[in-house]
Amino acid sequence: MSIFRLVTVNTTPERAKRLIGRVAEGVKDRYTIVHAANADNIDDVKPTLEREQPDVLFTASMWTPEQAQEIVTIAKQTVPGIKTFSIPYGLHNERGPDAIVEFITENLPNILGPGTRSGL
Known part of the structure; x- marks a missing residue:
């Protein structure tokens, strides 16, 4: 099983x-997901990625599409091969935390695909 x-x-x-x-609990039969870190703001994205060297980055639904794109751009420039996923703006406020979990879980196969960048 792949670790992300x-x-x-x-x-x-x-x-x-x-x-x-x-x-992670809901998909543990298919994937092992380790939440390595969180960046609280856009300025913290690059140093957090440099330190953690993750396989995947998620942007939360509080970021506008433009902010999410900026974060994704930073991620791809900082960690070559990183997989990224942006939760739609406002989803948490409109539909709550269960909708976030459901949305991520439904999209995981497309996000993660086969294998990992780091081979963990």
Whole structure:
């Protein structure tokens, strides 16, 4: 089974950790997801990625599409081969945490695909 190191970009780190924990628990028969770190703001993305060298980065739904794209660009420039996923803007506010978990879980096969960048 593949292990994926994940960094989230979320202004509420405890929420990110809790939601990713729910996702990881729900898919543990197919993937091992390790929530390596969270960047609280866009300025922290690059140093967090340099330190953690994750396989995957998720942007939270509080980021506008433009901000999410900026974060993704930073990620791809910092960690070649990183997989990225942006949760749609406003999803958490509109539909709550269960919708976030469901949305991530439904999209994981497309996000992660076969294998890992790091070979963990």
